[in-house]
Amino acid sequence: MRTIRDLSSLSETVGAWKKGGETIAVVPTMGALHEGHLSLVRMAKNSADRTIVTIFVNPTQFNNPSDLELYPRSEAQDAALLELEGADVLFAPAATEIYPDGFSTKISVSGVSEGLCGAFRPGHFDGVATVVAKLLLMTQADKAIFGEKDYQQLHVVRRLVRDLNIRSEIIGHPTVREADGLALSSRNLRLTPAQRKIAPKLAAFISEAAGKIAQGRPVASTLLQARCAIEASGFDKVEYLEMRAEKDLKPLPALTEPARLLVAAFLGEIRLIDNMIVPFPAR
Ligand code: AMP
Secondary structure (H helix, E strand, O other): OEEEOOHHHHHHHHHHHHHOOOOEEEEEEOOOOOHHHHHHHHHHHHHOOEEEEEEOOOHHHOOOHHHHHHOOOOHHHHHHHHHHHOOOEEEOOOHHHHOOOOOOOOOOOOOOOOOOHHHHOOOHHHHHHHHHHHHHHHHOOOEEEEEHHHHHHHHHHHHHHHHOOOOOEEEEEOOOEOOOOOEOOHHHHHOOHHHHHHOOHHHHHHHHHHHHHHOOOOHHHHHHHHHHHHHHOOOOEEEEEEEEEOOOOOEOOOOOOOEEEEEEEEEOOEEEEEEEEEOOOOO
16 A cells, blocks of 8 residues: 555556556545444445545544544554555645645535534535545545445535536445444544443434334424433533434424434533434334
8 A cells, every 4th residue: 555645646646547447436534543434445445446545634624623633643553454454545645735825715515514513513514525525536536435424424525526527426334333332433532431331322312213203203302302311321412413304414304204313412522423314114
């Protein structure tokens, strides 16, 4: 595996692959890689001739400076894991390579980026959309793999490539979980042992709520009960817990089409997100 940090080496490498008729799958990440990321890398390897993993802690998608500062970084270990998985290239650029002096463009996807995380993290999805567009174009990705863990982000990216005619097929990968149900996340590294014990309850309560809604219980009261149960279990605050349509993320007051529950909650300073399918059709 080659680690590349500059754009000219990247375009030379992808240019040579393209000339030889090879296809490229890209996995964009912010590093501190775990089994969830590595599953995406395996999917990439199975879907194209060449695999590029990008590691870039994108400053423009952090609305909280301390979250950016404390974001875990472990590039040497990440590179060793990617080597074992057989990735062809690790693209780990400096911020100046992505945002050189004078950089002034921002991509803003309306609709799917509104509400949920978009309501609580102003500017976050503009940062995501802008950097993802750049990474897909720089890597000439035929395919790009994104986790369903960040379900709203997956919708934003799908909308972005459609709207801007970016020629990358976006593939979603199911959320990878710990044995106790906690969705893997780089931020889990920051949980104290006591918080780590509470953390899996988030998945457990939304999964229970999804089951109840599928059995015909009313959505609003079921979500309210789940929200109270999450807070009573030790979470400091539930930021949102909502049911949205799978197709376009529109709010769904009742289970009238395939849906997901999406949640964000704080354990101390650490914000965890998760989502679950609501089985459909309801009986
Ligand atoms: P991040 O490094 O957190 O920006 O994540 C990079 C990619 O990995 C994104 O597409 C995430 O959705 C995906 N990802 C992160 N955690 C998981 C997980 N537990 N299961 C599946 N995909 C994940």
